[in-house]
Amino acid sequence: MSNFDLVVGLSQSEVSRLLAGYHASAPVDDNPFKGREEVDVLDQLGVIEWDVPVAPNVVLDTPECSVWKAAQGEDGLTNLEAHRPRPKLPMLQLVFPLLDLKWGLKDAELEQGTSRNVLAHVTLDFREATIAMAVVALTIDQSEFEEFDKQLFNLLVLPMIFAQARKMLSVIHLPELKLGDDLLFKPLQISLVERCLLGATTLTDNPHPLDITDLTLPEEAVFLIVNNACINRALVTAVESLGDLEASDSGKIGILANWTSYARGTPSFTLGNLSPLTFSGTADLLLDVEVTLSEQFLEMLNPSKCAMMMWGGWGRRRVGRNE
Structure with missing residues (x-):
């Protein structure tokens, strides 16, 4: 698994x-x-x-x-x-x-x-x-x-x-990812799978060894896959920053939200400053995430502000309510 x-x-x-x-x-x-x-x-x-x-x-x-x-x-x-x-x-x-x-x-x-x-x-x-x-x-x-x-x-x-x-x-390397100060990852383990360069990691407090054997790769040219535990950690951090709210990392934030969906983003990579040996780049990350939010929470939450807290200022996500 x-x-x-x-x-x-x-x-x-x-x-x-x-x-x-x-x-x-x-x-x-x-x-x-x-x-x-x-x-x-x-x-x-x-x-x-x-x-x-x-x-x-x-x-x-x-x-x-x-x-x-x-x-x-x-x-x-x-x-x-x-x-x-x-x-x-x-x-x-x-x-x-x-x-x-x-x-x-x-x-x-x-x-x-x-x-x-x-x-x-x-x-x-x-x-x-x-x-x-x-x-x-x-x-x-x-x-x-x-x-x-x-x-x-x-x-x-x-x-x-x-x-x-x-x-x-020398220009070929995986983009450096910084997903906020509260998400700490182990060093990337890089591999070549199905003609894709992959970098995979776990959170520093994840006690289990890294394993991507059952992973199905997306079709996008550049992709980022984040699992539920990581998404939940980011949501908890964002919600806790809003004030004294009950929160847990089980995927449920008190009575406010049920966060259980799998999320995948497709960043577009843009070349930045070029030098003979290296390049720098920026990425615009869009995460498609399904979240069921209560009416009470929707009145309190500014989605764009929450996303900026979650993803270190360079990501955004779509947040919708179930009708």
Whole structure:
């Protein structure tokens, strides 16, 4: 049986949308999607220019074994050649529909071309309420390269793609949630379920271990699921702040309300300030909650004020009466 107080999730499409927002607003002075570098290679100065004209998208899944074996590590060897097994950690694939490249030795004519459907294979390590991501391999077509061009490409271009992909991935994380000062949660436990990044937690005084095995995920791109115990705690806190009223956390607030319904919200995520490595965001949370309130309580309660108390100033809820 599931035991959780709060679950927040980002679907695969929402993770891609966050990446698209970064692509549209990346800083000019450190843009992972477009740039030029000069590096030492073969005792000479090499040049790399790159442009990602279309925002990459994300696939929250592990690559097929055949794809993994053919992919290259940062050393230029395929995983098959280097005897690298497919990781057991959860993975995502960063997909570049188009990647325009120029590379070669400085003061010489540069090779140029457009690679399509380049894949960066990334492991996901969920520890200490964070997502540690490592780019471990690339899939990029080199079938038309001469041997020297292939060697130069692997020395110049592959390390650049690895490095820039790491910067792009830094925008991917679950939104930070603060649901009022009176609701204290344990650190999020992050997992990958049905191509969704999930963060789940319980209240600090919930004595039972976290369990989301029976959880049915909603269809929304971004979602927040709060269970009854958490909702009841918030309501009790809000009602007690109104004065000397009898209250309990059983879902009934004296003669004033019966609070037993399951609530789910769908916040819309908006990108805020962007930097090369992180982004900040805001969320507008709307909880759909069914509450049966007595006439006595309806005359006393200002619903919008109560909701602000419950959700730390950035949430609101619909409150209705049963006819």
